[in-house]
Amino acid sequence: MAKRQLILEDGTVFIGTSFGSERTQSGEVVFNTGMTGYQEVITDPSYCGQMVTMTYPLVGNYGINRDDFETITPFINGFIVKEVSTSPSNFRNEESLDHFLKAHDIPGISGIDTRKLTKIIRKYGTMKAMIADMDQSAEDIAAKLKHTSFPTDQVSRTSTVKPYVVPGRGMRVVMVDFGAKHGILRELTKRDCHITVVPYNYSAENILRLKPDGIMLTNGPGDPKDVPEAIKMIKQVIGNIPIFGICLGHQLLALANGADTEKLKFGHRGANHPVKDIHTNKTYLTSQNHSYAVSEASLKGTGLELTQVALNDSTVEGIRHTLYPAFSVQYHPEASPGPEDTNYLFDEFLNMMKENLTKKEVEVYA
Incomplete structure (x- = not known):
C-alpha cells in the first residue's frame, strides 16, 4: 500500500x-x-x-x-x-x-x-x-x-431528478428528496404509505396537484439557506397539508416560518446522541449527522415551539408549529446506523395525517 x-x-x-x-x-x-x-x-x-x-x-x-x-x-x-x-x-x-x-x-x-x-x-x-x-x-x-470555496449545489447533486412512486394502499405521502436516506422510505413503506418521491425544487402547485395526505421533508447535505426553492414551497403548503421534517427538512421548516439557522463548530455525527423531550421529560438516544442547527432564540414570534433539545450542547432538536399540523426533528428517527428509539415519530406523522383528514370531513359535512 x-x-x-x-x-x-x-x-x-x-x-x-x-x-x-x-x-x-x-x-x-x-x-x-x-x-x-x-x-x-x-x-x-x-x-x-x-x-x-x-x-x-x-x-x-x-x-x-x-x-x-x-x-x-x-x-x-x-x-x-x-x-x-x-x-x-x-x-x-x-x-x-x-x-x-x-x-x-x-x-x-x-x-x-x-x-x-x-x-x-x-x-x-x-x-x-x-x-x-x-x-x-x-x-x-x-x-x-x-482560498478554496466548496460548491453549494450538494442538494441538487443528491436529489432525485424525476418524480417516482413507491406504491402503497395507506396514506398518500409526497416525499421531497433533498438527499434522502433509504431508511426514511423503509419506515414509510413499513406503514403501507403510498409515496411519491419528488425533486428538491418541485413546486408547491405541483405537490398540491398530487393531493397528498402529508409531506415528508427529508434529510440532505449542506446549508439549508442554499435551497431557497424549498423554503418558498414550504411557505405555500404549510397549513394545508401535514408536514414532517427530518434533519435538513427540519431546518427548512424553521426557515420557512421565519426562524434562523446557524453552522455548528463541528456538528453532530454519530449513533448515540442523547436528546430530551421537554414535554414528556423523556430522553432518547438518537442517530445524528448535521453541520447546521436551528437557532433557539430565532423561534420567538414564528409560531414554532421548541419540543426537544440536545443534552450535549442544548441545541434545538425538535420543533412543532402551534397552529398548523407540522413538526420536525434534527436527528434521524429512521436511524441506520444507530438506535431506533424515535421510530414512533413516523406513527405520530400518520396520526397527524389521519386527524387532518377527519377534520376536513367534519368541515365538509358541517
Whole structure:
C-alpha cells in the first residue's frame, strides 16, 4: 500500500496509507463517533462533499453487504480511519471496504491518528483538507485550501431528478428528496404509505396537484439557506397539508416560518446522541449527522415551539408549529446506523395525517 498524506488547511499534515481510490481529493473534514455502521455512513447523501473520519479505531471488519446501503451512489469525498481491515469476516459480507471504495472512486487513508485529528476539529472546528500523494507540496496545498470555496449545489447533486412512486394502499405521502436516506422510505413503506418521491425544487402547485395526505421533508447535505426553492414551497403548503421534517427538512421548516439557522463548530455525527423531550421529560438516544442547527432564540414570534433539545450542547432538536399540523426533528428517527428509539415519530406523522383528514370531513359535512 502506498503512503499518502492528509493535509489540513491550517497546515497540519498526517501521513498514512492509501486504500480505496488513489485520486487526489479535497473536502470538508468531519468526524463520526459511531462504533459500527460505516457502510450506512459512507452511503448517506448528507455527507456529500465531506471527508469522514471514523473515531472508532478499526473499520471494515465486517465488510460490505447488500442490505445496509442508504443510497445507491455514495457522495462522500474521502474516508479516514485509524486501521482498515483487509480480511473482513461476517456471514453477510460480500466485498471489502477497500474494494467498494475503489469501485466508487473514493479515496481512503488509514494509519492516521484519528484521535488527534478529532481533537483538532473539536478545538478549531471543521476545516478543509486534501488527501494527496507524498510528492505533492503540503505547504502549497494548505495555502490553496484556505482560498478554496466548496460548491453549494450538494442538494441538487443528491436529489432525485424525476418524480417516482413507491406504491402503497395507506396514506398518500409526497416525499421531497433533498438527499434522502433509504431508511426514511423503509419506515414509510413499513406503514403501507403510498409515496411519491419528488425533486428538491418541485413546486408547491405541483405537490398540491398530487393531493397528498402529508409531506415528508427529508434529510440532505449542506446549508439549508442554499435551497431557497424549498423554503418558498414550504411557505405555500404549510397549513394545508401535514408536514414532517427530518434533519435538513427540519431546518427548512424553521426557515420557512421565519426562524434562523446557524453552522455548528463541528456538528453532530454519530449513533448515540442523547436528546430530551421537554414535554414528556423523556430522553432518547438518537442517530445524528448535521453541520447546521436551528437557532433557539430565532423561534420567538414564528409560531414554532421548541419540543426537544440536545443534552450535549442544548441545541434545538425538535420543533412543532402551534397552529398548523407540522413538526420536525434534527436527528434521524429512521436511524441506520444507530438506535431506533424515535421510530414512533413516523406513527405520530400518520396520526397527524389521519386527524387532518377527519377534520376536513367534519368541515365538509358541517
